[in-house]
Amino acid sequence: MKKRQLGQGMTEYIIIVALISVAAIGVYSYFAKTVRNQVSGLAAEMSGKSAGDSIEKAQTAASMAKEKADADYTLANYNEGGNEGGGNAAAD
Numbered sequence: 001m002k003k004r005q006l007g008q009g010m011t012e013y014i015i016i017v018a019l020i021s022v023a024a025i026g027v028y029s030y031f032a033k034t035v036r037n038q039v040s041g042l043a044a045e046m047s048g049k050s051a052g053d054s055i056e057k058a059q060t061a062a063s064m065a066k067e068k069a070d071a072d073y074t075l076a077n078y079n080e081g082g083n084e085g086g087g088n089a090a091a092d
Contacts, residue, residue: 030069033061 028035041054 030065031062034058034065037061 037054037058041051041058044051044054
């Protein structure tokens with residue numbers, strides 16, 4: 001007689017959702033400034049003002065995020081990536 005394992009599917013689902021959440025937080029941390037500046041520019045343009053400053057800030061933030069994402073991190077220097085551009089409160 002086989003014994004049913006109730007809850008195994010739900011546990012696997014929770015683990016997958018947790019991994020996706022962690023990945024989403026990581027991606028958001030790279031592009032948060034870009035998104036905020038783009039939304040700011042959109043709001044300024046909709047109100048009839050020029051959004052040139054917000055657009056420049058968004059482009060600068062996107063360039064910084066790209067440089068950070070392109071950097072090679074190993075176990076020897078992995079924390080350096082987290083401490084650039086705002087830092088990590090736990091590491092400070």
